[in-house]
Ligand SMILES: Nc1ncnc2c1ncn2[C@@H]1O[C@H](COP(=O)(O)OP(=O)(O)OP(=O)(O)O)[C@@H](O)[C@H]1O
């Protein structure tokens with residue numbers, strides 16, 4: 001415990017915060033600490049969590065993918081549309097996934113080869129994906145899941161050992177991405193590129209391929225998140241690209257302690273961030289708090305987490321960056 | 326004796342409970358140069374950073390004019406007249422030299438022309454050949470350093486701390502720097518000087534303090550010291566091996582296979598039509614002043630920068646023409662480049678020693694393995710930490726937490742682990758202590774003995790002379806002269822580099 005307190009960092013602070021809120025809600029909110037509600041809580045944050053896990057890959061590589069939600073919405077809507085129009089389900093899904101991968105490749109190419117800052121590259125590509133996809137690939141904003149998809153709906157609505165499938169998808173994606181980041185060359189190179197691009201390059205890391213890979217991975221995860229979401233609510237509303245969802249995804253990533261400056265954090269941080277936000281949203285919903293108020297409080301939480309981090313970790317180490325040690 | 330300008334009492338700084346500086350008490354007087362010497366990791370930077378407000382002491386007191394002070398930031402210290410010249414990093418790269426010099430002074434900032442004229446005057450009075458209108462990002466490290474010094478001078482600092490200021494300077498620039506120190510002294514500025522070049526310290530200091538393992542060993546007036554005594558104090562025993570001896574003169578290694586041949590290479594404004602070759606089994610020293618294009622030529626060879634698309638020249642590696650657009654294929658082909666600028670392109674700050682070295686290993690490996698080999702990673706780290714005697718608080722230390730010299734060793738290890746055929750060291754011993762210089766030179770010689778083609782770029786002539794079997798001299802973007810170790814001497818090389 002001593003060393004736990006000694007090594008307080010943002011991840012741990014957020015985790016403690018999560019525990020505190022959780023306990024507080026359990027005490028003051030009737031109906032919070034109840035198996036049904038907890039399952040609901042987890043289910044509610046699964047898609048957000050999957051997106052967060054996907055996004056953290058590019059954030060660790062000192063990038064960002066603002067097109068992620070658009071990619072998720074349009075690639076899945078396209079696949080569903082193709083299926084409605086009579087294509088074999090699995091072929092349609094493969095094509096949708098292919099579309100997502102293409103967006104990832106395009107993002108990666110813009111950033112790694114054309115050297116456009118990730119913020120602008122993905123802002124533009126997100127708008128393109130939505131605009132072009134909506135015009136050319138699907139007939140209406142809302143694409144319904146038809147009974148033709150059969151058992152695939154279980155991915156959104158089924159349960160396994162009484163755990164909702166979206167939660168399981170979240171867990172599986174988190175484990176896969178976590179392992180990739182920790183134990184593969186690609187993962188280590190991602191950290192290297194995020195920590196110091198120039199050093200990675202001079203050391204012989206194929207930096208451009210690594211960046212390409214990061215964005216493809218993020219887009220792929222976005223597709224998985226989209227399928228899970230669509231199966232859960234039986235439709236894909238492409239308007240979701242226009243919502244604040246992408247900022248919520250960034251929030252869970254940053255909140256957990258994956259620094260926007262790159263090279264720091266991992267999947268665990270995203271999970272912690274997601275849990276905090278999930279608990280909080282659930283409690284607010286029980287309390288019947290307005291959406292705008294919820295947003296304001298969310299922003300406050302982010303601010304508190306960052307300030308707490310600065311206070312608990314005196315900046316000695318950081319000041320070391322000001323010069324030769 | 327007058328009252329000291331600044332005094333530290335029982336100063337201690339601990340990192341994770343382990344002291345980097347322990348109960349050090351010292352006094353610093355106005356108008357005197359006080360050198361602080363010690364091995365890599367002895368605590369020199371930590372001590373001076375506490376004085377400059379960049380690091381907070383764990384225990385102990387700092388007294389300015391007899392009053393206890395506790396600076397919360399370097400800016401705070403600067404307002405009290407204590408400036409620290411860090412190496413290269415506290416400038417804003419996207420601003421011009423003049424803007425950097427007057428950063429924070431909005432009044433002058435408004436009149437841009439006045440800003441440049443004042444900057445010009447300031448730089449001229451210090452004899453620094455730096456264009457005030459140039460962007461800092463385009464400057465070399467020596468010039469950045471000059472801007473840092475100029476800024477401290479402009480702030481009328483009463484005490485200026487120089488942490489290894491001369492490491493990046495050429496001999497001529499060093500002379501300017503020492504003249505500058507004299508002028509600062511005359512103005513009554515107290516100066517703290519940190520350097521691994523002991524001769525320099527002996528020449529410029531009034532007082533010398535030696536630290537070892539974070540503890541104070543000795544403080545005395547400079548004339549009571551000599552090189553051998555300093556080294557004895559630093560390491561706690563005699564170091565027999567003579568640094569920068571001229572053994573190369575007697576036993577130059579013979580030419581091996583011609584590994585690299587460069588013809589008519591051109592790159593932007595830095596390299597013009599240069600031609601040279603590098604042979605296996607020997608050490609090729611490359612000397613040149615700033616702007617001679619020595620670093621850039623070899624950066625082209627290793628793919629770090631691209632040569633001109635048209636009339637860029639020819640590079641042959643073992644008879645095969647190569648043109649790298651990035652370093653990655655060059656590394657795979659066995660060309661490793663050890664950068665001179667470790668902050669910018671040499672280290673991964675957040676990674677541990679083992680992880681950093683492993684990135685180098687994985688980048689070079691021809692195995693099609695997708696996975697990290699933890700065991701191999703730890704073995705490599707242990708092996709190289711031992712070979713280069715890397716010193717850190719513990720094995721999980723992040724590279725950022727190492728002392729400057731130890732960071733340099735990691736940069737070298739990261740390249741050596743790649744098992745290159747040709748290895749290019751750009752200022753390999755910058756910021757490294759005397760003992761470690763000898764060790765690194767041993768490693769470099771070993772590599773040549775094993776048959777590697779080794780290139781050592783250095784602006785320190787004794788280093789070039791002692792280690793090279795063959796010496797190339799670059800001037801204004803091309804290699805102009807080549808000497809064998811037998812015929813070379815300081816005078817000839819300097820003449821070739823300047824004229
Ligand atoms: N931020 C930090 N966290 C942990 N340990 C640190 C930190 N900064 C320095 N140290 C440790 O403190 C010791 C002293 O470091 P310091 O940088 O003062 O050495 P130095 O004398 O300046 O060495 P050099 O000549 O290599 O620059 C080293 O062992 C270093 O690893």
Ligand SMILES: [Mg+2]
Nearest residue numbers: 325370728729
């Ligand atoms: Mg130091």
